[in-house]
Amino acid sequence: MTGEVLAFSLFSAMAVGGAGLALFHRSAIHSAFALLASFLGVAGLYLNLGADFLAVTQVLLYAGGILVLYLFGLMLVPPEGEAPRPGRRALALVLAAAPVAIFLIAFLARSSWGDPSRLPEPEGTVRGIGLALLTPDGWLVPFEYASILLLAALVGAVHLARRSAPKDDSP
Amino acid sequence: MSLVAYLVVAALLMVAGLAMVASRRSLIHVLIGLELVLNASALNFVAFDRYSGGGQEGQLAALFVIVVAAAEAALGLAIVLHAYSSKGSIRPDDFRSLGDS
Numbered sequence: 001m002t003g004e005v006l007a008f009s010l011f012s013a014m015a016v017g018g019a020g021l022a023l024f025h026r027s028a029i030h031s032a033f034a035l036l037a038s039f040l041g042v043a044g045l046y047l048n049l050g051a052d053f054l055a056v057t058q059v060l061l062y063a064g065g066i067l068v069l070y071l072f073g074l075m076l077v078p079p080e081g082e083a084p085r086p087g088r089r090a091l092a093l094v095l096a097a098a099p100v101a102i103f104l105i106a107f108l109a110r111s112s113w114g115d116p117s118r119l120p121e122p123e124g125t126v127r128g129i130g131l132a133l134l135t136p137d138g139w140l141v142p143f144e145y146a147s148i149l150l151l152a153a154l155v156g157a158v159h160l161a162r163r164s165a166p167k168d169d170s171p
Numbered sequence: 172m173s174l175v176a177y178l179v180v181a182a183l184l185m186v187a188g189l190a191m192v193a194s195r196r197s198l199i200h201v202l203i204g205l206e207l208v209l210n211a212s213a214l215n216f217v218a219f220d221r222y223s224g225g226g227q228e229g230q231l232a233a234l235f236v237i238v239v240a241a242a243e244a245a246l247g248l249a250i251v252l253h254a255y256s257s258k259g260s261i262r263p264d265d266f267r268s269l270g271d272s
Binding site: 008012015016019020022023028031032035038039042045046049050051053054057058061062065066069070072073074076077095099100103119122125128129132133139142146149150152153154156157158159160161 | 176177178179180182183184186187188189190191193194197199200202203204206207210213214217218220221222227230231233234235237238239240241242243244245246248249250251252253255261
């Protein structure tokens with residue numbers, strides 16, 4: 001039990017700390033690397049919750065795929081001279097902090113949610129997820145929709161990124 | 172650990188993402204904030220799945236959230252590249268030709 005609490009505090013500190021660094025750091029590259037810490041922390045939280053397949057997917061897709069995509073995007077677009085706007089940023093932070101207070105108060109008021117003493121032991125989830133994704137009365141249709149969505153996103157991304165290429169490449 | 176602890180972590184992640192979107196320093200910062208918001212929602216799905224007992228619907232929903240996040244990242248970065256090549260800037264404040272200038 002104490003090990004679980006220790007792992008939870010470590011991973012949640014990673015996740016929230018990475019998110020905070022990404023929020024407050026000035027350079028976009030450093031924000032992206034702080035985002036890596038945040039993603040890895042969330043993957044650890046998934047492991048803590050007994051979702052092993054999802055944790056590995058998080059590391060592979062987010063830390064391995066999406067983050068590399070962001071780094072490529074950051075290198076293709078030169079860094080701007082970011083004009084600091086302290087007034088607007090402070091306003092945004094205050095506006096964003098108000099929901100936090102509401103959330104925390106609402107959750108702590110009914111903190112009997114999720115009694116940890118009655119939890120079943122976590123078991124492997126790969127078999128269950130694979131069966132659920134490929135049974136017709138399960139999640140087969142959303143699965144196919146997801147593949148169509150990814151295909152459309154791929155074609156759209158290639159089209160959008162390609163339109164701008166000849167202008168830069170022509171001598 | 173109780174469910175509330177996970178929900179609080181997810182709420183903090185979501186608020187950090189929302190603040191990144193709202194402070195809009197550059198288009199890439201906005202996209203990174205969106206990733207944080209999606210991550211927080213997926214974490215909520217998994218936490219509720221674990222504490223509601225039985226079934227893996229929450230984990231499957233989180234899996235689909237990850238798929239949507241991948242599509243969003245690819246399309247969003249392509250749009251950012253296109254916007255940069257047409258305007259020469261990625262500051263969101265420079266894209267207001269529909270607003271009153």
